[in-house]
Each structure stands twice: as C-alpha cells, then as structure tokens.
Amino acid sequence: MKPGAEALHNKLSLFIDFEDNDNEALDSLIDGPHQQIPRGTDIVTEGEPHRRGHVILDGWAASYKTLPDGRRQILSFLMPGDIVGLFAPVSAVCTASVATLNDLEVATFMPEEVVTVTSRSPRLGVALGWAAAREHEILAEHLVNVGRRSAAERVAHLFLEFWARLRVRGLTNGKRFTIPVTQTIIADTLGLSVVHVNRTLRQLSNQGILESNRDKAVIVDLGRLQALAGFSEDFLLNHYAPHTLRRRVEALDQMLGGAGRSLDGDGRDKTSQPQA
Template identity: 90%
Template sequence: MRPGAKALHNKLSLFIDFEDNDVDALDSLIDAAHQRIPRGNDIVTEGESHTLGYVILDGWAASCKTLPDGRRQILSFLMPGDIVGLFAPVSAVCTASVATLNDVEVATFTPDELVTVTSRSPRLGVALGWAAAREHEILAEHLVNVGRRSAAERVAHLFLELWARLRVRGLTDGKRFTIPVTQTIIADTLGLSVVHVNRTLRQLSNQGILESNREKATILDLDRLQDLAGFSEDFLLNHYAPRTLRRRVDSLDGTRTDPGAGTGRRTKDRHATTS
C-alpha cells in the first residue's frame, strides 16, 4: 500500500473501522488515474472550474487565497492522506487555489466515481463526511490563530497541529517530523512577518521547547509546547464514531457490532432476520 493510501486509511480508521468491502471501495478510489505535479504548481486554481477530486498520495500542498496585490493567506495544509475537492460539484469554480509545496503525486477521481464507491460502502461515506468536518474545525483553529493568539502561541499551535496530523497517519518519528514548510510559508499562514517568525522560532529553540531547521522539526518539550499554545487535539476530532451512528451504518450494509469482540470490531451478521 502506498504511503499516502495507508495514511488515508489510518486517518479514516480513527473514526470508524472498515470491513473488507470498505477497504476495497477506498482502494478503488485511490487506484484511479495518478498524476505527478511538480513543486510550485496548482492542483486546482482559484476561479477555475472544479471537476475532479484528488487524493494526496505523496508530497504536500497548501490551500491559499491571493489578493490582487500579491499578498497571500494560506488557509490549510494538505499532506499524504488528504483529499482536495471532496465535494467538487457543490461549487462551479474553485474558491481557493491548492498549490504544491514539493513534488506531489495524486490520485484523481470524478464526482460520479465518488458517488459509486460511497454507495457501495456507507461506512466509507460516513468516514469521508467526518474528514470534511475535521477540515472545517482545522480552518476554525487557523482563524483563531490569526485573530487572537500571540506570535509564540500561533507558531506553537501550528507545529503541534501538523505533528498531530502526521502522527495518526504513521508519518512521524516520535516527536521528529518532516514538513516542507519555509518561514515564509509559516508567515503567510499565521499573519506574521518572516522576521517575526524567525525570531519566534529562535526563542522556542533557545528555551528548549521546539527546534525547526529547514524541513525538519523536533518537539523538545511537548508539555511546555502544549501549555504555551493552549493546545488540545479536540478540534482534530480524533475520536471513535458514536455507537448509534455505527449501528445505523451497520444496518445499511448488513453488518453488526459484535458485543463480545470489544469496541470497534465488527463481524458479518450472516443470520440476520427482520424483526
């Protein structure tokens, strides 16, 4: 399984367990046409038609909006296991650009293909809905960063978010992680000057809290970094689906939660009868 495909599976499995047919449905989405997009190019461009969806298999991208004078606001980061244009048909045109931060490999899918795989796998459809809600919550935290947090709090919160997102996908080495994010990109994300970002990163390093060098970052003191940022992972929605929702999904595809197997394990109910 490709790293990006495994990352997507790991991310979605936080919310709900998959049966074999769900894995097959997800694989059919990922095994579609692949495309390599070099660094510095748009996956989608603001104002242009939005006809395809993309699964990030390798590399990083950033969703951003650019003002007429060239100033840029980065809205969010996309890493292996993330999806661009999950609900492409909702908008006739892209409302933001998604630009590659390094060389990116994507799997493309059409809205029709998405409808087909989610109709085969209600559990996958629910998991993708959860992923969309998660992106909304991440964007809300970025708004709080820009609007209310201090420079040190913003930087600390962003690095903790990226580390947490990479960790659940199996893409970190303990508290060390790789991010293709320059100080200019951080500045465009947090509404700070590059000078302010540089000064803040040096302060965090001198305090023995966070070290960032080129594309490598290491959390030196997790507790202090979390305290500084006021960080909680609640906004990442890293929790299991409520039992009522799992039961409803099970009823749609002929599975049931096995009460003897423990939370999250499912078995096919081959002897189900209509009550």
C-alpha cells in the same frame, strides 16, 4: 502501498472500522490514474471548475487565497492521506487555489466518483463526512490563531497541529517529523512577517521547546509546547464514531447487502476506548 494510501486508511479508521467492501470502495479512489506534479504548481485554481479530485499519495500542498495586490493567505495544509476536491460535485467552481509545496504524487478521480463509492460503502461515506468536518475544525483553529493568539502561541499551535496530524497517519518518528514548510509559508499562514516568524522560532529553540531546521522539526518539550499554545487535539476529532451512529451505519450496510458484521469487528463498543 504508497505512504499516502496507508495514511488515508489510518486517518479514516480513527472514526469507523473498515470491512472488506469499505476498503475496496476506498481503493477505487486510490487506484485511479497516478500523476506526478512538480513543486510550485497549482493543482486547483480559484474560480475555475473542479475537473479532477486528487488523493495525495506523497508530498504536501496548501490551500490559499490571493488578494488583488498579491498578498497571500494560506488557509490549510494537505499532506499524504488528504483528498483535494472531496465534495467537488456540490460546488460549481473552486473557492480557493491549491498549490504543491514539494513534488507531489496524486491519484486522480472524477468528482462524481465520490457519489458512487459512498453509495457502495456507507461506512466510507460516514468517514469522508467526518474528514470534511475535521477540515472545518482545523480551519476554525487557524482563524483563532490569526485573530487572537500571540506570535509564539500561533507558531507553537501550528507545529503541534502538523505533528498530531502526521502522527495518526504513521508519518512521524516519535516527536521528529518532516514538513516542506518555509518561514515564508508559515508567515502567510499565521499573518506574521517572515522576520517575526524567524525570531519566534529562535526563541522557542533557545527555550528548549521546539527545534526547526529547514524541513525538519523536533518537539523537544511536548508539555511546555502544548501549554504555550493552549493546545488540545479535540479539534482534530481523533475519536471513534458515536455508538448510535455506528449502529445506524451497520443497519444501512445490512440493508444494502453488506457483510453484516458489527462495525467494531468483534462486538465490542469502542466508544469508551482511549483516543488514537
């Protein structure tokens, strides 16, 4: 299984427990035609129609907008297990561009297929809705970064977001992780100059909090980095679906001829279990 396929399943399973028909529905998206896309390529262009959806199997991309004078604002990052164009059927054109940050492998699907697979699997539909809400919350945190946090707080928060998102997908080695993100990209995300980003990263390294070298990063002191950023993972929504929602999905699944087992698989209510 490709890292991105496993990462997508791990991510969605934070919210809803999948059964066989749910996995089959998800696989129908992942098993679409695979495509290799080189670094620096726009796979989505602002203002153009959504022609294909993409499940990222390997590599990273970034969503961005460009001003008339060429200045760029990076809005969000997409990594293995993320989906580009999830709700393309409800949008006539792309509202932002998406560019590859390194060589990318994707599984492509027609936007209308999302409607088909979610009708086959209520659990998958709920989980994809959760994923969309999660993206909204991440974007809100990026807005707070640009609007109110200091340079050190912005950088610390962004690296903690990277680590937390990769961790739940099984893509970290302890507090070590790989990110194809240059200082220019960080600057365009956080509204800072490249010089300011470089200075801030050196300060965090000198303080024994965070090490970043090219595409490698190590969180040296997690507690101090979290304290500096005021970081909480609440915005990532890394928790099980509420009990009432899971029961409603179970009832719908039974009505549509699903397996009929409880959503948690063994009859236990997982809402009280620790977060992932």
